[in-house]
Amino acid sequence: MTAVKAYQFDSFLASLKPNTPGILFYGPNDGLVDELIKQTIDQTLGEQNDRAFSLTSLHDDTIKNKPSIVAEEAEALSFLGGPRVVLISQSLDSLAKHLEHAFSVRSDNTLIIVRAGILSPRSTLRNLFEKDKNIFAVPCYEDNPQSLKKILSLELSKENISLSPKIHEWILNALSPDRRHARQQIEKLILLAGEEKSIHEQHIQLILEQADKLTIDTLIDTAFSGQKKILSSLILSHRHLNDLSFNMRVVRAGSAHVATLRTLFRLLSLENRSFKDALSHVQPRIFFKREPLVQKQCKLWNHHQKLHKASEIFLATEQRIKNSPSIPSHVLVERALLSLAQTSLKPFPS
Numbered sequence: 575m576t577a578v579k580a581y582q583f584d585s586f587l588a589s590l591k592p593n594t595p596g597i598l599f600y601g602p603n604d605g606l607v608d609e610l611i612k613q614t615i616d617q618t619l620g621e622q623n624d625r626a627f628s629l630t631s632l633h634d635d636t637i638k639n640k641p642s643i644v645a646e647e648a649e650a651l652s653f654l655g656g657p658r659v660v661l662i663s664q665s666l667d668s669l670a671k672h673l674e675h676a677f678s679v680r681s682d683n684t685l686i687i688v689r690a691g692i693l694s695p696r697s698t699l700r701n702l703f704e705k706d707k708n709i710f711a712v713p714c715y716e717d718n719p720q721s722l723k724k725i726l727s728l729e730l731s732k733e734n735i736s737l738s739p740k741i742h743e744w745i746l747n748a749l750s751p752d753r754r755h756a757r758q759q760i761e762k763l764i765l766l767a768g769e770e771k772s773i774h775e776q777h778i779q780l781i782l783e784q785a786d787k788l789t790i791d792t793l794i795d796t797a798f799s800g801q802k803k804i805l806s807s808l809i810l811s812h813r814h815l816n817d818l819s820f821n822m823r824v825v826r827a828g829s830a831h832v833a834t835l836r837t838l839f840r841l842l843s844l845e846n847r848s849f850k851d852a853l854s855h856v857q858p859r860i861f862f863k864r865e866p867l868v869q870k871q872c873k874l875w876n877h878h879q880k881l882h883k884a885s886e887i888f889l890a891t892e893q894r895i896k897n898s899p900s901i902p903s904h905v906l907v908e909r910a911l912l913s914l915a916q917t918s919l920k921p922f923p924s
Contacts, residue, residue, distance in 0.1 A: 578712045586587040595677050596686035598703040600693045605754025627653040631661045644672040648680035662732050670698040706821035716751035730758050736769045790827045797911040798871045800918035821903040829888040835875050874918045885904045
């Protein structure tokens, strides 16, 4: 098996052979995936390489329209000579059959990098990379306290910021398990520290609230988009779900999102407005990075009965949290979110 642990990646990359055919990066930690891919491309092509001629990016929709493009790009030579990278993003299991052919015809100086999301152990794409000794799979799971501590210590030392053990522990508990978001939080803390090089409790509370908002949006969007497998993984990995106040915020955010979808349903279906125009009438405004998911949700939740069902789910869940203290709140919220994901995929609620 050629699976490489994320914590071993630096040593793996240092010993990577120049003619390596391919590497798969997958998992729920999008920030870590992006970070490791960038490291790999930088080492392969060099910091000063003219990447317009040496880096080709392909997406699933491109491959779906022209499957042969994977092999064509793998076989192509660099315009300027030297190494090439073919980066394939948003990859699905259907890519596996095209990759097998691409690996058989690729030029020796071409590295194929595949970026995927969460893949099950039965995934054909994952199995392709794990069972071939010449190519590699790098699972990128959410950061744990040990990896976050290493990142935090390194970034603070660069800025000559020292912390008491208590503040250090509080920051670690507040950091997001996603690498990109954790780095953004650390950057904000460093800015807040200012010239005094001092981080206070209110700074930590600020980034904690922002992390909770991000997590809640992710849970809500995943449930309303019908992504049951991803939702199950998020539920298992997020430590926030053990907190009663957090779970109540999830429920109330879900109810608010139902109201948003009702407004969009009215504007899109009854007033025949464009999605962009409909969005401009929604308050509070939806963060632009969420817009593609919300647009998908509008197609799934395009009937008033389904929206009524969603509203009932959140109302009943809030009542059970208040009236059934013997049942852990996170269990009730998990049931509600999974029920929503299931309902979103049905033409009408049962």
